[in-house]
Amino acid sequence: xxxxxxxxxQPRRAAELLDQVEKNIHRVIVGKDRIVRLALTGMVAGGHIxxxxxxxxxxxxxxxxxxxxxxxxxxxxxxxxxxxxSDITGSSIFNQKDLSFEFVPGPIFAHIxxxxxxxxxxxxxxxxxxxxxxxxxxxxxxxxxxxxxPFFVVAxxxxxxxHGTYPLPESQLDRxxxxxxxxxxxxxxxxxxxxxREHGDPIAELAAVIDVGEVIELQEACxxxxxxxxIRTYIVSLLQAIRARxxxxxxxxxxxGVYLQRAAQAWALFEGRDFVLPDDVKLLAVPVLAHRxxxxxxxxxxxxxxxxxxxxxxxxxxxx
Amino acid sequence: xxxxxxxxxxxxxxxxxxxxxxxxxxxxxxxxxTAAIVIYGQDYVVPLLALPIAALGHVVSHRExxxxxxxxxxxxxxxxxxxxxxxxxxxxxxALFGGVLPQANFAILLVAIxxxxxxxxxxxxxxxxxxxxILYLAAVFAWDYMFGAFMAVWLSCLFAFxxxxxLRRIGSxxxxxxxxxxxxxxxxxxxxxxGFVVLPQPAGSPVSPLVVSLPNFTRFQGDIESPALPLVQxxxxxxxxxxxxxxxxxxxxxxxxxxxxRTGAPAYWRGLVFDTYGDGAWTASIHxxxxxxxxxxxxxxxxxxEDNLGTFVQTFxxxxxxxxxxxxxxxxxxxYAPVSGLREDAYGTFHTPQQLRPGQTYSVVxxxxxxxxxxxxxxxxxxxxPDHLGTYVDARPLSPxxxxxxxxxxxxxxxxxxxxxxxxxxxxxxxRYDLDLPPVPAGRDAVDWFLFDVxxxxxxxxxxxAALMLRSLGVPARLATGYSIGxxxxxxxxxxxxxxxxxxxxxxxFPHHGWVPVDPTPxxxxxxxxxxxxxxxxxxxxxxxxxxxxxAPVAALGSLGVLGVVPVAxxxxxxxxxxxAWLRRRRFGVRRRVSPGEIDLLRLYERLQRRLGRxxxxxxxxxxxxxxxxxxxxxxxxxxxxxxxxxxxxxxxPARVRELARGIPAISRRRL
Numbered sequence: 001x002x003x004x005x006x007x008x009x010q011p012r013r014a015a016e017l018l019d020q021v022e023k024n025i026h027r028v029i030v031g032k033d034r035i036v037r038l039a040l041t042g043m044v045a046g047g048h049i050x051x052x053x054x055x056x057x058x059x060x061x062x063x064x065x066x067x068x069x070x071x072x073x074x075x076x077x078x079x080x081x082x083x084x085x086s087d088i089t090g091s092s093i094f095n096q097k098d099l100s101f102e103f104v105p106g107p108i109f110a111h112i113x114x115x116x117x118x119x120x121x122x123x124x125x126x127x128x129x130x131x132x133x134x135x136x137x138x139x140x141x142x143x144x145x146x147x148x149x150p151f152f153v154v155a156x157x158x159x160x161x162x163h164g165t166y167p168l169p170e171s172q173l174d175r176x177x178x179x180x181x182x183x184x185x186x187x188x189x190x191x192x193x194x195x196x197r198e199h200g201d202p203i204a205e206l207a208a209v210i211d212v213g214e215v216i217e218l219q220e221a222c223x224x225x226x227x228x229x230x231i232r233t234y235i236v237s238l239l240q241a242i243r244a245r246x247x248x249x250x251x252x253x254x255x256x257g258v259y260l261q262r263a264a265q266a267w268a269l270f271e272g273r274d275f276v277l278p279d280d281v282k283l284l285a286v287p288v289l290a291h292r293x294x295x296x297x298x299x300x301x302x303x304x305x306x307x308x309x310x311x312x313x314x315x316x317x318x319x320x
Numbered sequence: 321x322x323x324x325x326x327x328x329x330x331x332x333x334x335x336x337x338x339x340x341x342x343x344x345x346x347x348x349x350x351x352x353x354t355a356a357i358v359i360y361g362q363d364y365v366v367p368l369l370a371l372p373i374a375a376l377g378h379v380v381s382h383r384e385x386x387x388x389x390x391x392x393x394x395x396x397x398x399x400x401x402x403x404x405x406x407x408x409x410x411x412x413x414x415a416l417f418g419g420v421l422p423q424a425n426f427a428i429l430l431v432a433i434x435x436x437x438x439x440x441x442x443x444x445x446x447x448x449x450x451x452x453x454i455l456y457l458a459a460v461f462a463w464d465y466m467f468g469a470f471m472a473v474w475l476s477c478l479f480a481f482x483x484x485x486x487l488r489r490i491g492s493x494x495x496x497x498x499x500x501x502x503x504x505x506x507x508x509x510x511x512x513x514x515g516f517v518v519l520p521q522p523a524g525s526p527v528s529p530l531v532v533s534l535p536n537f538t539r540f541q542g543d544i545e546s547p548a549l550p551l552v553q554x555x556x557x558x559x560x561x562x563x564x565x566x567x568x569x570x571x572x573x574x575x576x577x578x579x580x581x582r583t584g585a586p587a588y589w590r591g592l593v594f595d596t597y598g599d600g601a602w603t604a605s606i607h608x609x610x611x612x613x614x615x616x617x618x619x620x621x622x623x624x625x626e627d628n629l630g631t632f633v634q635t636f637x638x639x640x641x642x643x644x645x646x647x648x649x650x651x652x653x654x655x656y657a658p659v660s661g662l663r664e665d666a667y668g669t670f671h672t673p674q675q676l677r678p679g680q681t682y683s684v685v686x687x688x689x690x691x692x693x694x695x696x697x698x699x700x701x702x703x704x705x706p707d708h709l710g711t712y713v714d715a716r717p718l719s720p721x722x723x724x725x726x727x728x729x730x731x732x733x734x735x736x737x738x739x740x741x742x743x744x745x746x747x748x749x750x751x752r753y754d755l756d757l758p759p760v761p762a763g764r765d766a767v768d769w770f771l772f773d774v775x776x777x778x779x780x781x782x783x784x785x786a787a788l789m790l791r792s793l794g795v796p797a798r799l800a801t802g803y804s805i806g807x808x809x810x811x812x813x814x815x816x817x818x819x820x821x822x823x824x825x826x827x828x829x830f831p832h833h834g835w836v837p838v839d840p841t842p843x844x845x846x847x848x849x850x851x852x853x854x855x856x857x858x859x860x861x862x863x864x865x866x867x868x869x870x871x872a873p874v875a876a877l878g879s880l881g882v883l884g885v886v887p888v889a890x891x892x893x894x895x896x897x898x899x900x901a902w903l904r905r906r907r908f909g910v911r912r913r914v915s916p917g918e919i920d921l922l923r924l925y926e927r928l929q930r931r932l933g934r935x936x937x938x939x940x941x942x943x944x945x946x947x948x949x950x951x952x953x954x955x956x957x958x959x960x961x962x963x964x965x966x967x968x969x970x971x972x973x974p975a976r977v978r979e980l981a982r983g984i985p986a987i988s989r990r991r992l
Binding site for chain 2: 226228230231274275276277278279282309310311312313314317318
């Protein structure tokens with residue numbers, strides 16, 4: 001504790017901030033506590049998330065609510081087959097008044113970017129997004145431009161339709177810190193949704209509760225959360241167990257392990273903890289790992305990871 | 321395979337040994353141990369065969385140290401090791417190849433075989449440790465200061481291996497510092513010479529060798545045979561009841577050694593004793609025996625003679641099959657023989673269940689009685705003989721003229737001692753010792769024929785005649801058989817007892833000295849020597865080794881029966897733990913400090929789990945366990961403390977743990 005400076009965000013304060021954001025989002029989103037928290041986890045972990053579900057389940061709404069709550073700039077890119085990389089990154093336009101080329105930033109230059117139906121566009125355009133997500137920078141016409149922090153991409157894809165889609169390659173899937181499915185609402189939730197929309201759209205009244213600077217502070221606080229050697233051992237043994245399974249064709253990469261640790265650190269902040277519990281790892285294993293695995297036959301990656309999490313012994317409490 | 325073991329036991333990896341110098345020292349350590357076996361164990365075939373093989377193996381190992389282990393070669397090596405193990409079992413049970421030091425042979429073969437697979441430093445170390453075991457086996461038969469030299473050379477090989485491998489590891493060259501070496505060599509030589517001259521030489525102290533011989537667990541079954549003791553016709557039950565010694569018959573006695581005896585003093589190695597003579601044959605009349613464990617401590621033996629010069633140890637190493645009789649110097653103080661059990665007959669002789677096998681060893685501690693003319697002469701005739709001695713004065717088989725001869729010879733002698741000396745010196749002076757004796761004519765008494773007709777004979781005739789003549793004079797006497805001392809071999813530093821050393825003599829009963837051996841055979845002194853000679857194995861490092869054998873504790877364990885397994889299992893377990901600790905010493909070396917609260921808290925957590933009736937399952941996190949066990953303030957507190965400790969490194973102080981522990985009794989025991 002002594003190593004943390006006075007100005008640094010304390011875990012307790014971080015939990016309060018995150019709680020405010022969650023509450024704010026829930027003014028728009030009914031239920032879906034877990035998804036909301038996962039989305040925030042992805043943001044605090046400094047990664048990007050992938051939401052997969054049918055249209056009309058609130059993916060876009062969640063992204064917008066999140067963007068509004070943190071008070072950053074928000075851009076939405078609707079991915080279509082004819083979208084070009086420059087439509088994302090921006091391009092230089094000749095300014096006839098100044099007789100010079102002027103760079104017009106694309107929608108990627110925002111704090112929060114919603115990449116809607118990301119699997120509808122061509123691999124070439126997808127890869128432009130990939131660079132931005134991976135490096136936090138874009139290269140347009142030979143000039144590299146750094147994106148402003150925080151930079152958070154929420155991508156959605158519709159798993160039900162296949163016509164005219166370009167499924168994301170594994171390498172790109174690997175760059176999302178976690179993936180989640182919205183899931184259908186319960187009856188009570190659905191009724192509540194209707195009730196809230198009776199006289200308009202609540203998102204219009206949504207205001208920011210934290211600012212961009214606080215998001216960066218949260219991300220820094222996340223880095224200070226302690227992951228004990230036992231936690232690292234546990235994550236590695238989990239990756240090894242996945243590798244050892246017969247039905248896994250493409251096992252989890254090392255990056256998956258790194259993301260799992262980072263996401264667990266972020267998750268710990270929600271409870272005001274400055275250390276990771278194996279419970280955090282267990283909770284996040286499916287969202288962080290499942291979308292990266294290539295399965296043999298018709299096996300479901302989420303089921304495989306779930307089984308392992310339930311059966312794999314945690315490292316001994318005594319560490320020597 | 322090795323990788324799997326290392327991973328399971330979490331052993332640190334052992335680096336490949338690149339240093340040829342270090343390897344050559346590992347081989348040298350083996351060579352030193354083998355040389356010790358050759359010199360002290362007189363075992364030549366296997367050691368000399370194994371040395372070049374091991375040398376070749378070391379060369380091969382060094383060349384192929386970087387390549388992977390081939391499966392088939394590993395299989396071959398394992399097969400060879402198993403074959404060597406079978407050789408050990410067969411050789412110790414059946415004495416296939418003489419049964420000389422089977423354990424040492426096995427260890428030597430083991431090193432020779434495994435020398436083809438010495439990749440890592442740990443491999444080389446295990447080779448060196450086995451050579452230490454070989455050296456230990458050689459120590460069983462070593463008694464002189466020279467063994468210390470072997471030990472020193474072995475130790476310097478170990479140190480040189482260590483130095484060599486570490487120099488190689490840190491990338492430094494292995495150079496020979498000639499001048500310091502010469503200086504230390506010369507100074508140690510000087511010191512040695514100085515010590516040899518100045519230090520007093522130990523002499524006249526009892527020796528106590530170590531004995532290693534595999535125990536033989538067969539039970540008494542009945543017959544014993546006598547292929548190596550032609551003097552005595554042994555048959556019937558092992559109490560010696562129906563054994564007899566027949567003067568009409570004599571087997572041929574060769575020069576072949578029957579046993580080696582390392583002894584602190586010369587003595588007759590007594591075997592069977594006979595008390596009844598009739599029709600030219602001696603038999604034993606008392607048939608009782610008592611059963612004893614293989615280790616007979618002093619408390620089970622007759623009390624020590626009043627007047628003795630101390631004890632001395634004899635170690636017998638059997639070279640040819642012998643009847644199951646313990647030949648040793650009497651009176652005994654204690655005894656250990658590696659057999660399942662011993663029987664002591666009525667005459668104080670010990671029997672083993674089966675005949676003694678070549679390679680078997682047993683050791684005996686005996687008193688050296690103080691016998692001299694002055695003492696024995698004072699040990700005078702009793703007024704009336706005790707009843708149990710009646711048989712020993714029965715001289716009826718003696719012819720009247722022989723009895724008259726005894727009277728004449730004894731003359732005016734009144735004490736036992738004078739009568740004994742008169743009869744024995746008369747026999748020694750008047751009669752001639754000759755092994756070429758014509759058969760006793762039919763119908764003649766063997767003693768009468770010896771005394772008055774042929775006037776030549778060998779030990780049996782002399783001893784029988786002396787015993788019967790002494791009996792006719794009223795002196796209790798009986799016939800003892802066994803072996804004479806044998807030839808002292810200064811090279812082996814032990815007595816070599818040969819077939820022709822088989823001997824018979826007289827034992828005379830003195831009221832205060834018991835049975836005293838007296839030898840009427842020409843060429844030897846009638847009374848046995850009663851001093852510790854200086855040139856017999858009396859000094860050396862054996863003196864420092866405690867009494868009796870390492871086999872004695874084993875035998876004592878054996879007498880515990882099934883319970884005997886417990887101490888052995890404990891010892892083996894301890895050794896395994898120590899070996900494991902040694903192998904993992906690097907991990908123990910960097911072990912971080914354990915906070916006292918950690919141990920206390922985790923112990924409390926275990927207690928709480930037991931109390932709650934269900935232990936935490938391995939995949940369960942403490943939080944999940946807490947949730948599943950239902951609400952409970954104590955479990956909540958302990959769980960969060962455990963989480964803080966295990967995952968944040970903030971263990972509570974012991975006081976806090978004690979405070980938590982106070983809540984435990986309030987938890988009712990739950991059965992799920």
